[in-house]
Amino acid sequence: MEALVKQKCTACHKDAPRVTDAEIAELKPQIPDWNIVEVDGEARLERTYKFRDFQAALDFTNRVGAIAEEEGHHPALLTEWGKVKVSWWTHAISGLHRNDFIMAAKTDQIAAG
Numbered sequence: 001m002e003a004l005v006k007q008k009c010t011a012c013h014k015d016a017p018r019v020t021d022a023e024i025a026e027l028k029p030q031i032p033d034w035n036i037v038e039v040d041g042e043a044r045l046e047r048t049y050k051f052r053d054f055q056a057a058l059d060f061t062n063r064v065g066a067i068a069e070e071e072g073h074h075p076a077l078l079t080e081w082g083k084v085k086v087s088w089w090t091h092a093i094s095g096l097h098r099n100d101f102i103m104a105a106k107t108d109q110i111a112a113g
């Protein structure tokens, strides 16, 4: 399989397939630092990144925002002094799509510089 970071998001729509348990088993090892959490009964991918100060956290936030706009897939971002919590899920299906794993991998790539 092509690495997740090299893949593009497909359009989100309400009939898009949620990832199956078998797909999660295949995809999750590529983003080992992410957690799958449930919020309001919906699965999300979540990771908190640490930074030296607020400006560095804000710069990262903006870079993640830019790829979200490029890919047409958008995260929740919580920026604080020295950290940013990033959450990916697919609003259209109230759960996880392959797109979320692709975007989590691209977020890791941004953080790696």
Ligand SMILES: C[C@H](O)[C@H](O)[C@H]1CNC2=NC(N)=NC(=O)C2=N1
Pocket: 012, 013, 072, 073, 074, 075, 088, 089, 090, 091, 092, 093
């Ligand atoms: C029309 C537009 O592409 C859709 O509303 C997109 C925008 N960004 C999105 N982002 C996320 N995370 N989930 C969606 O379902 C979604 N839908």
